[in-house]
Structure formats: structure tokens, C-alpha cells
Amino acid sequence: MDTTSFTPTAECSPRTARIPRIVIVGGGAGGMQLATRLAGTAGRRALAEIVLVDRYPTHFWKPLLHEAASGHCDPATHTIEYAAQARHHGFRFVQGELLRVDRTAHLATIGAVFDADGEHILPERQLHYDELVLALGSVTNFFNVPGAAEHALPLENLEQAEHFRRRFLAACTKANHLAQEQPARAAPPICINVIGAGATGVELAAALRHAVGPLTAYRFKSLIADRHVCIRLIEGAPRILPTLDERVSARTHAQLRDLNVEVLTGIRVSEVTRDAILTAAGQRLASDITIWAAGVAGPAMLAQIGDVALNASNQVIVNDTLQTPDDPHVFAFGDCAACPSQGSRGYLPPRAQVAYQQARYLGQAFMQRLSGKRVRGFAFHDAGTVVSLGKTGAVFQTELGRSRSLIIDGLAAIGLYEFIYRKHLLGLHGTKRTLLQSLSHWLQSHNRPSIRLH
Known part of the structure; x- marks a missing residue:
């Protein structure tokens, strides 16, 4: 348990020189929640200055990415402007990517910002902090499978979701044209392969199958949904949703089968090429588009935070107060953190509800520290x-x-x-x-x- 009080570093403005600055890097589900909560408590009482840093100007709830990728939701109606949220709730927003951290000087280096045309908008900057909170989320873990990083699409953010959606529409447009021009010819189906049958892979496969029907009804009238579009879900474990109850796996598998999603379990991917997936058993599966949803890891830049300990998945190792053992002024939570799991030797899984509960915990813990009170460790309660x-x-x-x-x-x-x-x-x-x-x-x-x- 940690009772360390804040010791402000030198700041850039008269106001912030008198109160500690809490810098939260990453505006995902957890980071955005924490910034908003702290701004309403510590910020409102002038106990601390709250700063949120993110490379993007807007927030989008990551569990909705499969709906954005399949076209079921318009991201414009679900995004939240960080600047607007900061204005409404009283924290400060800084746009840019975290490049490195000088823990001795309490300095975070924020990268330059460019517009869509590559024009320089903001220079590289240094941001003083008293307490640094890493909420950087995760990146796709390709597990060194040959060709996966080059040919399989990840689904980490809106840009990638939109990239996939446009490729999917282009493939459907091409297939529809061929079906119109050569109706008697049996053209091969569009093959969409989703590698990884955890929650993300299952939800994406189902969403894509639900998308095909409306697309053929509105735009691609020469396509027959079940015949011309193949949605394939590939899992290395013996069953889909391997971390959940076997009954859940069986029910979900049955529903996917009813949706005409082809489910392949016990299949190890050995290589991904431009137009195919090769399995360890020597099977070749045709693929027009491959999505990789088989695992996550911490962002590579975490290695730039001066000797902070990382686990095998490149996540920051933290204790039960979500502080790094090497530096009590550096915190990490959510997908980028390896937080010990109570009652086991492992770490908590990278799930949205873990990040949400940790954000709530840190909101309370920072207030307790600012008030000189004792801080208890974080305890996760699985809500299902x-x-x-x-x-x-x-x-x-x-x-x-x-x-x-x-x-x-x-x-x-x-x-x-x-x-x-x-x-x-x-x-x-x-x-x-x-x-x-x-x-x-x-x-x-x-x-x-x-x-x-x-």
C-alpha cells in the first residue's frame, strides 16, 4: 500500500507551480473516464491540474470498433472531441503521441502533430508532470507469424476500422460488377478471414455477416449474400471464446453457424500472404481480406520509459496500487498494464471493464493521496x-x-x-x-x- 504524497516539479505557469500536475496519457475508455473524474474532484477543488494527452483529437469507445468496421455505426455520431470534453469538465487536453519519458526530470516528450496532408501543426514538446498515468491501451500482437504484420489488418482504432470497411466495400463492388457482366460464370466468393475467436473476433464476424444483407439489398443487387461472401472465423484453441464457459462457447458457435459464418477451431496459422492463409497442417485458405484479432500487447514506446519493468507482452508491470515498482510517480492501467490478479499468479486480462474499474479506483486513490489519507490496493470484481x-x-x-x-x-x-x-x-x-x-x-x-x- 502506498501513502506517498505529491511533490510538485517545476511548472511552466504560475498557477500550476502551486499545485501538482497529473498527466494522463491515453484517452481511451479508462483514460477519458479518469481525466473526467479527476477534473470534477481534484481539479474543481484546485488540488491538482489534470492534463489528458492523446495522439488523436477525438475519443471513440473501442468496443464499438467492430460496428464501425462493418458499417453498422457512423463514427461521427459516436466520437467525442477531447477539447470539448476538457472545456466542459475542466481539464486540459494536449494532442500528440508520447515519445519518451525522463523520469528523473519528470518530463514527458510529446511528438509533433501533422494534418492529413502532412503539414506541420504542432512541434515536439516537453510536458512536466508530478504524477504520470499511462493509459495507452494495446496494439495487435501478431506473435511473429510470417506475413501477418504485412498482410493482416489490425483493428485498434477508427482509422483501421475505416480502412477495412472501404476495402470490404471495394471487394463487394468488384464482385457485384463481375456478377452483372458475367451472370452465367460461377465467380469465387469474397473471402473475409477473421483470425482469433475471442470476443472481438466473434463480434466482428457476426457484424460482417449482418452487414452483407443490407449491402446487397441497397447496392450490390447481383450478389447473393450466402453464396458470394464467405465470412470465416479461425481459432487456434479447440473452441471459440476459449476463456468463457463452454456453454457460452457452444451457444455462440451455434448462432454463428445459423448466421452462415464458417467457424474453424484448432487451426494454427503458420503464415499470412497477400491472398491466402497457410495453416500449420499445410492447408491453404483463400483470403481477400484478413483481419487479425488473435491477441494484444503493450505499445512499443513503453520501452522508452527509462527502465520501467515490462512483462513478456510488453505491458508495464504494476503493483496493487497501479504504480510501477521502480517509480511511485508513474502509474499504468488498462490494456497497457500488467496488474496482478488476486488469487492467482497471472495478470488481469485486457478487458474494458478492468480499465473502467481501475479508472474509478485511481480517481479515488489520487484524492486520498492529495488529502494525505491511506490508499488501499485495487481489487477487481468481475461483472461478467x-x-x-x-x-x-x-x-x-x-x-x-x-x-x-x-x-x-x-x-x-x-x-x-x-x-x-x-x-x-x-x-x-x-x-x-x-x-x-x-x-x-x-x-x-x-x-x-x-x-x-x-
Whole structure:
């Protein structure tokens, strides 16, 4: 347990010279929640200056990326401007990528910012901190599979989701044209391979299958959804959703089969090429587009934070107060952190609810430190896992203790999935703005096609 009090470093302005500066790097689900919470407590009481740093100007809830990639949601209606959030809640936003950290001088170097045309907007800068919180999320772990990094698409952010969506539309456009021009010719199907059948892979495969029908109805009328588009889900483990209950795996597998998603389990990918996937058993699977959803790791730049200990997945090792053992002024949480799991020798999994609970914990812990109070360690309480299969349904699992679990599917699970996102918005906007935004989403869903068409 840590009771270390703040010792402010030299700051750049008269105001911040009197109070400590808490710099949060990464505006994902956890970082955004923490900045908003601390701004409403420590910031409002002038106990600390809160600074949020992110390479992008907007926030998008990462669990929705599969809906953006499949075209089911318009990112413009779900993104939040960091500058607007900072203005509404009283923290400061700095755009740029964290390049390195000088722990001795308490300096974080923030990279230059360029516009879409490559024009220089902001120079490289140095930002003083008293307490540095790393909430950098994760990057795709290709596990050194040959060709995977070059030919498989990751799904880490909106840019990558949009890149995939455009490639998918281009493939459908080409196939539709060939079907129109040569209706008698049996053209090979468009093959979309999703490698990794955890929650992300399963949700993406289901979302893509749900997208094909509306696309053929609106734009690609010569395509037959089940015949001309093959969605394949590939998993190395003996079953999909290997970390969840076997009953959840079996139910989800059955629903995917009903959706005409081809599920291959026990398949190890040995190589990814431009137009195929090669398996360890020597099988060749044709692939027009390959998505890699088989694992994550900490961002490479974490190695630039002066001798901070990292685990095999390049995550920052922290103790139960989410501080690095090497430096009590550096914290890490969410996907980029290796936080010890109670009752086991491993670490907590990279899940959104872990980051959310850690953000809540740090919001309280910083206030306790600022008040000179004792700080207890973080304890994770598993609230269950929801896997969405789009309009087909969802599956929810939560542990009841002593090897017992509760499993819910159907409308109740869909409601739980929607509630998780609304809970995230409530933490950022409060009740009034969340209700207005939810109403706006509902109205838009009844005033436009169910899928993005271009």
C-alpha cells in the first residue's frame, strides 16, 4: 500500500507551480473516464491540474470498433472531441503521441502533430508532470507469424476500422460488377478471414455477416449474400471464446453457424500472404481480406520509459496500487498494464471493464493521496462478459462463485450490452447529455439505412 504524497516539479505557469500536475496519457475508455473524474474532484477543488494527452483529437469507445468496421455505426455520431470534453469538465487536453519519458526530470516528450496532408501543426514538446498515468491501451500482437504484420489488418482504432470497411466495400463492388457482366460464370466468393475467436473476433464476424444483407439489398443487387461472401472465423484453441464457459462457447458457435459464418477451431496459422492463409497442417485458405484479432500487447514506446519493468507482452508491470515498482510517480492501467490478479499468479486480462474499474479506483486513490489519507490496493470484481452478435442477440456470462456461473442470452443480454455503453457515456457526460445523445442515436437509426453504403 502506498501513502506517498505529491511533490510538485517545476511548472511552466504560475498557477500550476502551486499545485501538482497529473498527466494522463491515453484517452481511451479508462483514460477519458479518469481525466473526467479527476477534473470534477481534484481539479474543481484546485488540488491538482489534470492534463489528458492523446495522439488523436477525438475519443471513440473501442468496443464499438467492430460496428464501425462493418458499417453498422457512423463514427461521427459516436466520437467525442477531447477539447470539448476538457472545456466542459475542466481539464486540459494536449494532442500528440508520447515519445519518451525522463523520469528523473519528470518530463514527458510529446511528438509533433501533422494534418492529413502532412503539414506541420504542432512541434515536439516537453510536458512536466508530478504524477504520470499511462493509459495507452494495446496494439495487435501478431506473435511473429510470417506475413501477418504485412498482410493482416489490425483493428485498434477508427482509422483501421475505416480502412477495412472501404476495402470490404471495394471487394463487394468488384464482385457485384463481375456478377452483372458475367451472370452465367460461377465467380469465387469474397473471402473475409477473421483470425482469433475471442470476443472481438466473434463480434466482428457476426457484424460482417449482418452487414452483407443490407449491402446487397441497397447496392450490390447481383450478389447473393450466402453464396458470394464467405465470412470465416479461425481459432487456434479447440473452441471459440476459449476463456468463457463452454456453454457460452457452444451457444455462440451455434448462432454463428445459423448466421452462415464458417467457424474453424484448432487451426494454427503458420503464415499470412497477400491472398491466402497457410495453416500449420499445410492447408491453404483463400483470403481477400484478413483481419487479425488473435491477441494484444503493450505499445512499443513503453520501452522508452527509462527502465520501467515490462512483462513478456510488453505491458508495464504494476503493483496493487497501479504504480510501477521502480517509480511511485508513474502509474499504468488498462490494456497497457500488467496488474496482478488476486488469487492467482497471472495478470488481469485486457478487458474494458478492468480499465473502467481501475479508472474509478485511481480517481479515488489520487484524492486520498492529495488529502494525505491511506490508499488501499485495487481489487477487481468481475461483472461478467457480454458478447454481441448484433441483431441476432448476445450472450452474457457472470461468475457466481464455487465454479458456478450465470448465462443469459436473447433480449436480456442485448439490453446488458447496450447498458454497458450507456454507462460509459454516463460517466463522461452525466444523465442529461447521455439521454439526449441516446435519443439522437435512436432518431438517426430510424432516419437512415441500417448500414453505411459508401
